[in-house]
Amino acid sequence: MIYSYTQISQYLTCPRRYRHRYLDGWQEKDTRAAMLFGRAFEQALSAYFLREDAASVLFREWSSCQGQQLLYSKGDSWDRMLQQGIQLLDRFCQDDRIHIRQPRRNLQIKFERPVSQKNNFVAYVDAIGNVDGTRCLIEWKTTSARYPEEPDGLLALDPQLVCYSWMTGISEVAQVVFVRKRLVEVQYLRTAITDEQRTEFGQLVADTIGRIESAQFLPHSGIRFPQNPCSTCPYIGLCLGRPELAQAALVRRPGAENLGWLDELAY
Numbered sequence: 001m002i003y004s005y006t007q008i009s010q011y012l013t014c015p016r017r018y019r020h021r022y023l024d025g026w027q028e029k030d031t032r033a034a035m036l037f038g039r040a041f042e043q044a045l046s047a048y049f050l051r052e053d054a055a056s057v058l059f060r061e062w063s064s065c066q067g068q069q070l071l072y073s074k075g076d077s078w079d080r081m082l083q084q085g086i087q088l089l090d091r092f093c094q095d096d097r098i099h100i101r102q103p104r105r106n107l108q109i110k111f112e113r114p115v116s117q118k119n120n121f122v123a124y125v126d127a128i129g130n131v132d133g134t135r136c137l138i139e140w141k142t143t144s145a146r147y148p149e150e151p152d153g154l155l156a157l158d159p160q161l162v163c164y165s166w167m168t169g170i171s172e173v174a175q176v177v178f179v180r181k182r183l184v185e186v187q188y189l190r191t192a193i194t195d196e197q198r199t200e201f202g203q204l205v206a207d208t209i210g211r212i213e214s215a216q217f218l219p220h221s222g223i224r225f226p227q228n229p230c231s232t233c234p235y236i237g238l239c240l241g242r243p244e245l246a247q248a249a250l251v252r253r254p255g256a257e258n259l260g261w262l263d264e265l266a267y
């Protein structure tokens with residue numbers, strides 16, 4: 001069995017959600033414009049580091065989604081997102097704060113490590129390169145709102161960065177956040193992950209896999225009125241026994257347990 005950060009994080013969000021996704025094969029439909037735009041934008045970033053025309057790669061990749069019936073967040077449209085993407089690429093290029101040597105080797109890098117005799121853990125790290133002159137593991141994020149930077153040190157608690165630091169052994173980590181708002185912004189957020197955090201994350205992975213393998217899938221979404229996480233969960237139709245809701249949000253792909261690591265490439 002191959003595990004990934006996305007699988008562990010889905011289980012920790014709600015074990016029932018994990019069962020719907022990875023055991024029963026229900027998968028969220030790829031209709032979220034923001035997610036598809038994020039994928040297209042990452043292709044454009046790769047093109048930038050490969051010294052290709054990043055704006056035309058963004059246009060090509062984003063155009064391939066244009067015919068689909070996408071779900072846009074409030075105020076977004078295909079044109080507006082393209083325009084913001086091009087402005088963000090311009091800003092990123094002008095900032096010139098990230099340098100990646102040998103981009104064919106140092107972008108979308110696959111790491112794999114055994115976590116027990118029969119299980120492996122896989123991660124795809126967006127990039128390894130220099131941020132303001134410091135070698136870092138780098139994650140790209142596209143978002144419509146700034147990431148919070150307060151209180152100081154908050155980024156060091158980001159579980160995905162801790163996971164990738166645990167996978168690679170690299171303590172210096174960075175998130176480069178491309179903020180699509182009226183005046184676009186690129187945030188360059190850096191922190192260091194400690195040995196203790198990496199050790200604890202390894203323990204968390206072992207503990208979570210143990211629970212998955214002993215079939216503990218009781219629902220616990222952390223319900224807290226009025227912020228009920230179930231209300232934004234794509235699997236709510238299954239939990240409520242409402243097939244029409246499930247069909248609107250999900251497609252079924254039996255045998256998904258062997259392919260779960262592919263989610264690493266989609267999120």
Ligand code: SF4
Pocket residue numbers: 014015016017018020219220221229230231233234235236239
């Ligand atoms: S709807 Fe709620 S209980 Fe059901 S999978 Fe989603 S978070 Fe879990």
